[in-house]
Amino acid sequence: MPGTPEAEAVIRVRDLAARFDGRTIFEHVTFDVRRGEVFVILGGSGCGKSTLLKHMIGLYAPAEGSIEILGVRMDGLDGAARVALLRRIGVMWQSGALFGSSTLAENIGVPLEEHTDLPAEARDMVARVKLGLVGLADAAGRLPAEISGGMAKRAGIARAMALDPPILFLDEPSAGLDPITSAGLDALIRQLARDLGTTFVVVTHELQSILAIGDRCIMLDKEAKGMIAEGDPRRLRDESRNPVVRAFFRREVLA
Numbered sequence: 348m349p350g351t352p353e354a355e356a357v358i359r360v361r362d363l364a365a366r367f368d369g370r371t372i373f374e375h376v377t378f379d380v381r382r383g384e385v386f387v388i389l390g391g392s393g394c395g396k397s398t399l400l401k402h403m404i405g406l407y408a409p410a411e412g413s414i415e416i417l418g419v420r421m422d423g424l425d426g427a428a429r430v431a432l433l434r435r436i437g438v439m440w441q442s443g444a445l446f447g448s449s450t451l452a453e454n455i456g457v458p459l460e461e462h463t464d465l466p467a468e469a470r471d472m473v474a475r476v477k478l479g480l481v482g483l484a485d486a487a488g489r490l491p492a493e494i495s496g497g498m499a500k501r502a503g504i505a506r507a508m509a510l511d512p513p514i515l516f517l518d519e520p521s522a523g524l525d526p527i528t529s530a531g532l533d534a535l536i537r538q539l540a541r542d543l544g545t546t547f548v549v550v551t552h553e554l555q556s557i558l559a560i561g562d563r564c565i566m567l568d569k570e571a572k573g574m575i576a577e578g579d580p581r582r583l584r585d586e587s588r589n590p591v592v593r594a595f596f597r598r599e600v601l602a
């Protein structure tokens with residue numbers, strides 16, 4: 348079963364510390380992400396969620412500790428091994444980051460052009476299949492300026508999936524979306540996890556999304572400079588005794 352304790356860990360983070368100019372953002376961060384689960388990184392503003400994501404995809408080097416993705420240690424990888432590993436993960440940034448002068452199909456073709464020998468016609472076919480998976484089959488010829496914010500997020504996910512990565516990282520997917528569009532995106536994430544077996548690592552502080560999509564989560568905290576909770580978000584909401592965790596899930600203001 349995906350996400351069960353028996354499922355294989357596809358990401359292992361051990362005793363990770365992030366520091367900038369001697370300032371500790373977090374330390375002693377240790378967790379596993381299991382194959383096929385939707386894993387959420389949550390916490391208040393400035394606690395280091397994006398910083399953790401950037402460590403996990405190799406943009407930042409750990410001050411301490413280690414990160415292993417699909418059985419490979421991220422740190423110390425040479426150029427070719429690093430590119431090979433990065434090909435196996437997909438990332439969707441908050442903005443969707445689509446190229447404005449290219450159609451959606453062309454946007455999704457970019458990673459295929461960079462990383463495969465597929466001819467243009469085959470790239471276009473793959474791009475249309477990916478757009479179909481995110482519900483944008485009819486929008487392949489449209490430019491980013493011609494689509495809504497929700498569609499841009501879906502297109503960003505389709506592009507992150509271009510090379511069929513087993514792991515997808517999503518940075519604040521609901522940011523800037525209205526609640527209905529956001530709920531639609533949550534449903535899509537769950538559907539992709541279920542139908543394709545893709546493992547998702549999602550950074551978000553949207554409570555509705557966390558409860559809708561998360562199999563498991565960790566919560567970071569700025570004051571604690573590290574993890575203050577790990578587990579099923581619904582159980583944390585109902586059972587956590589940590590006042591900060593309770594306040595987050597119940598939207599209470601701490602005195």
Ligand SMILES: Nc1ncnc2c1ncn2[C@@H]1O[C@H](COP(=O)(O)OP(=O)(O)OP(=O)(O)O)[C@@H](O)[C@H]1O
Nearest residue numbers: 367368372390391392393394395396397398399552
């Ligand atoms: N490259 C960097 N250099 C220096 N400081 C950084 C760098 N990246 C992040 N930080 C600092 O690390 C802290 C955590 O930032 P981060 O963006 O990871 O938080 P976050 O939890 O994602 O916040 P938000 O929800 O507001 O996006 C902040 O104080 C930020 O200024």
